[in-house]
Amino acid sequence: xxxxxxxxxxxxxxxxxxxxxxxxxxxxxxxxxxxxxxxxxxxxxxxxxxxxxxxxxxxxxxxxxxxxxxxxxxxxxxxxxx
Numbered sequence: 001x002x003x004x005x006x007x008x009x010x011x012x013x014x015x016x017x018x019x020x021x022x023x024x025x026x027x028x029x030x031x032x033x034x035x036x037x038x039x040x041x042x043x044x045x046x047x048x049x050x051x052x053x054x055x056x057x058x059x060x061x062x063x064x065x066x067x068x069x070x071x072x073x074x075x076x077x078x079x080x081x082x
Contacts, residue, residue, distance in 0.1 A: 010055035018047045 022043040030039060 010059060011052050014051035014055050015048055018051045019044055022047050 023040050026036065026040040026043050030036065033039075
């Protein structure tokens with residue numbers, strides 16, 4: 001990913017993930033009470049910036065780890081080939 005997309009994508013994807021996860025976790029913790037939506041949005045507003053900042057740090061690390069794992073898997077598959 002290049003240009004502005006490199007910065008926009010982590011913000012968008014973390015918004016989607018945190019929105020869903022915070023809703024599920026809030027429901028699991030308190031159920032559908034009268035203040036469910038308020039608590040869900042509070043968790044989302046707190047969690048989203050944390051997730052977005054984490055994504056900016058984690059994405060390069062995850063890419064590197066993924067490359068190493070794929071190389072290891074492909075290297076192992078090549079080693080087993082007749």
